[in-house]
Amino acid sequence: MADGPDMKELEKRMDGAIASLKSEYAGLRSGRATISLLDPVTVNAYGSEMPLNQVGTVGVPDARTLSVQVWDKGLVSAVEKGIRESGLDLNPVTDGQTVRVPMPPMTEERRRDLAKLTGKYAEAAKVAIRNVRRDGMEEAKKAEGVSEDDQKRMSEEVQKLTDAKVKEIDQMHAQKEKEIMQV
Structure with a gap:
């Protein structure tokens, strides 16, 4: 053969x-917060589009919230904007260098x-x-x-x-x- x-x-x-x-x-939202939900998000950082996980640490503090600990203070607003414009219907909230992303109920x-x-x-x-x-x-x-x-x-x-x-x-x-x- x-x-x-x-x-x-x-x-x-x-x-x-x-x-x-x-x-x-x-990348599909199931009502629960998962780190992979933010995988498609890109951030305009240092003059180019970068994946979110390359500018901060994504975590899940509870079942209905994601958090992004941004490494560079200057990129916090870019991360917030990237999440907001990602088309995932998410509304991030900035808290210092952390961007919190509450998951709306479906x-x-x-x-x-x-x-x-x-x-x-x-x-x-x-x-x-x-x-x-x-x-x-x-x-x-x-x-x-x-x-x-x-x-x-x-x-x-x-x-x-x-x-x-x-x-x-x-x-x-x-x-x-x-x-x-x-x-």
Whole structure:
């Protein structure tokens, strides 16, 4: 089986789609404060856009509050502005060199919208996995010097890997949806 699909490579590509989904899910607000919520926030610091975690320490003092301990006093207002303009509907409050970010309670409508969004993210990840599957199936068909039985076995291995990864995505989606809908 010198030719045929490289299963490790296919699995690595599928895991990349799952990692991407995890990072998208981390940025979705579930009503509880999590450090990863501020991952997409950038701050205009020292003449360039920098990730928030490179200008301060993000913490979770309680379930409904995030805090950012800004290292450079001159960047406090830039951090506050970056959070406010991030599109996360957050309203930061400055307290010395610390920027506190209270988490507003989520409405039922907002929860439903976020649940729909988790479904879109999950479906995009499944499409990426299916594209990797298609590539693997094509490699199995194009394998030279391999019997039909071996080609069929390779295709079955690719399908089995695909099914496992899609099931993992479904589990992640169900968990995130449950987390979002929880009041």
